[in-house]
Amino acid sequence: MTALLSVKNLTVEFTTRDGIAPVIDDLSFDLAPGETLSLVGESGCGKSMTALAIMGLIPSPPGRVASGSISLAGENLLQASETRMRAVRGNEISMVFQEPMTSLNPVFTVGEQIGETLRRHQGLTRRQAKALSIEMLDAVQIPLPARRINDYPHQLSGGMRQRVMIAIALACRPKVLIADEPTTALDVTVQAQIFDLMRAVGKETEAAIILITHDMGSVAEMAERVVVMYAGRKIEEGYVDDILTRPRHPYTRGLIACVPHLLETVSAERPYLQEIPGMVPPLSDFGFMGCLFAPRCDRVETLCWQEKPKVTQITPSQSAACWNLQDAKVRVDA
Amino acid sequence: MTDYSIQERSLQPTSARVEHPLIETARMFAGNRAALSGLAMLFIIVVVSLAGPWFYPTDPFEMVWSPFSPPGAKGFLLGTDYLGRDLLAQIIHGGRATLAVGCAAALLSVFIGITFGALSGFYRGWIEETLMRITEFFQVLPTLLFSMVLVALFGASLGMITFAIGIVSWTGVARITRAEFLKIRELEYVTAARSSGASNTNLIFRVILPNSLPPIIVQAALLIGFAILFEAGLSFLGLSDANVMSWGAIMGNNRPYILLHGFTIMYPGLAIFLTVLSISLIGDGLNDALNPKLRNR
Known part of the structure; x- marks a missing residue:
């Protein structure tokens, strides 16, 4: 597997009042061409920061990439110039954001906004860009695209706007599409449509997708591989089937158990919604030399408080960072 | 265009089509009676100032009759000034310079203000610190005094007066622009x-600036009124271009006789008053039309 995008030992530090905190702590993962990889974790785990780091958009100050490398097809993006990065953004790597309601510029029509990206990166004329914008709106299944390009964002619904965002992101046929919780702000009925769309258009444009989410349901639906993050660290990685059926890290197990099931939930064995007790540690605790999940873990041991968990390679494709891995035979009650 | 299939029609938004924001603003403005009358008033003033001199060609500098003839005497509708010059001709001819100075000075201050506000709001850091300190310097400056010094030093030409007004009145625009940029950049x-x-240029001009325009437009409209008043004030103190007739200059010329022949000051004053009033009404109307929070009260 030759990696298209390769993140190696990435550490991003934020300067806070309490000192320097690594919001991303020694993170490594590879993304193969055309693959869909999911970054999973609760809010504040560093998922969005990872996306911004790849885009070269870490807010600085207070953020700073302390070490590591991010290479796209062999080119280290962390050493690229700002001019080069501007050419990469939107063209080779593009991003879809969580809030479609506020991610479009309200004073320009959607056609102008798709066209602007095209003209910027592909050097198209206004006329060519317009034709291609219509094509893109058609590809994201917006009805009557030739009329819709003259609409302003406020004239469209949330789902429509997210389609426009996807059209903008994919217009230049990027190699990598980063989708940062693309369906969190949408109705459940629309979520599935957007996922279908991303899969279809992603396949057509041969874009690899990084899906950032906290919802294991979305992961099951979309992803091929999963990277589970907790407090800035990668704690488990593997193929989606392995992760969902045989999670080895207690946190992954907790995440999966948290997905509500309408009918099965109402049973004697599982009467309540599952939850992981506690919450993600504050930024000031990041970088702690033990396991950051220890305070919330039901399998915690003395060692967990003392040393950072080593990554155990379970199978060639699955690895987890835990001192007390779950037994592979124990299936999740999901 | 009108004949969609049922399927296509059902995909259209069910509620009435949303209007273009500009059309919506225009509709709001058109529903505001005060703003509309202001617009009508300003329109008449502008037309009279621009076209009037052709229809009333009496030279405003020519002495046509005895000084201080009361309004109506010998066919001079508004009478004559202290040199026996036709007051009506002066007001008609003076409108051009007054409006020109007002608009040009407002344009200058909007330009400086947007530049300062945009750069400091976008880049933050030391750029913001520096530019905001300069802004504060101009805020605490006694504006009238500073303009008077400028005009006294460099000569009372129309251009210099415009510059002197523009350079002291941009701080409000700078602060508003910066505030909008700080809000929108996040x-x-x-x-x-x-x-x-x-790119940064792209973000400033295509993304943030267009979205921060509404309050700047309102401020710019009000600035024109402010600049006209300021010009009148300078002229009243004698700092006007002697070769150009303006409303302020008429008042300045007749200032010594204000108690005996008040009409010579009252008429140009009335012209200034009506102009500034109409601009203020328009500015208020724009403010209501552009500010969504005030809509549909």
């Missing part, structure tokens, strides 16, 4: 634009 669509490869 919004998601700015990050989204950045992530699609937009």
